[in-house]
Amino acid sequence: MSFQDIRAEVGADKILAVSKLQPIDKIRGLYNQGQRKFGENYVQEALDKKDQLKDLTDIEWHLIGHLQKNKAKYVVGQFALIHSVDSLELAQTLNRQCESKKVTQRILIQVNLAGEDSKSGFDKSALMACWNELIELPHLTIDGFMTMPPLSETGEDVRPYFKELRELQQHLAKTTDSARHPLKMLSMGTSSDYKVAIQEGATLVRLGTVLFGARN
Ligand SMILES: *Cc1c(COP(=O)(O)O)cnc(C)c1O
Numbered sequence: 123m124s125f126q127d128i129r130a131e132v133g134a135d136k137i138l139a140v141s142k143l144q145p146i147d148k149i150r151g152l153y154n155q156g157q158r159k160f161g162e163n164y165v166q167e168a169l170d171k172k173d174q175l176k177d178l179t180d181i182e183w184h185l186i187g188h189l190q191k192n193k194a195k196y197v198v199g200q201f202a203l204i205h206s207v208d209s210l211e212l213a214q215t216l217n218r219q220c221e222s223k224k225v226t227q228r229i230l231i232q233v234n235l236a237g238e239d240s241k242s243g244f245d246k247s248a249l250m251a252c253w254n255e256l257i258e259l260p261h262l263t264i265d266g267f268m269t270m271p272p273l274s275e276t277g278e279d280v281r282p283y284f285k286e287l288r289e290l291q292q293h294l295a296k297t298t299d300s301a302r303h304p305l306k307m308l309s310m311g312t313s314s315d316y317k318v319a320i321q322e323g324a325t326l327v328r329l330g331t332v333l334f335g336a337r338n
Pocket residue numbers: 140142163186187270312313314328329330331332
């Protein structure tokens with residue numbers, strides 16, 4: 123499928139183009155076709171690319187990869203949205219860095235719903251246990267949730283995880299001040315399962331391979 127077909131199918135505003143390990147000219151190529159939101163995994167690579175593409179003033183960069191606490195100081199204020207906040211300690215560190223840089227950072231809470239050891243993210247019970255601490259961090263705004271389910275052949279086998287993320291969002295939204303933390307965003311679905319993710323209420327699908335081809 124072409125980019126324009128996927129765009130028509132998913133909705134332009136719901137596509138995050140995952141450009142990790144893709145060259146600058148391919149990012150420009152997609153930008154020239156109208157794409158504005160790009161997601162990167164690795165801090166140094168992301169900051170380098172941001173710099174090389176700073177002439178594209180309306181491009182929006184997201185950080186989606188696992189973030190080590192010692193890199194928090196390099197990322198606050200640099201990304202429109204950080205999808206991969208996966209522990210209370212990381213959130214606290216980001217909050218402190220925001221304080222010293224006098225910025226507010228929009229984040230998503232990454233949830234590991236399948237309990238896979240290989241994936242980062244809060245497990246649900248741990249998230250519930252520290253939710254009140256998370257929402258009190260004054261320099262972070264929680265826009266919503268992100269999940270990375272197990273690899274799937276058909277997309278259908280991960281539908282329950284997408285549903286569960288949406289239910290978690292609805293549950294927490296009931297008791298959380300939406301003026302302070304909107305909780306509206308659901309970042310879920312990749313090249314292999316984005317159609318199912320959209321059906322289950324994704325507001326952002328993270329698409330790499332289907333847009334760019336295989337990574338180097
Ligand atoms: C690489 C990556 C993607 C994109 O995966 P594709 O299968 O290439 O679409 C999405 N989300 C995260 C967190 C990733 O690391």
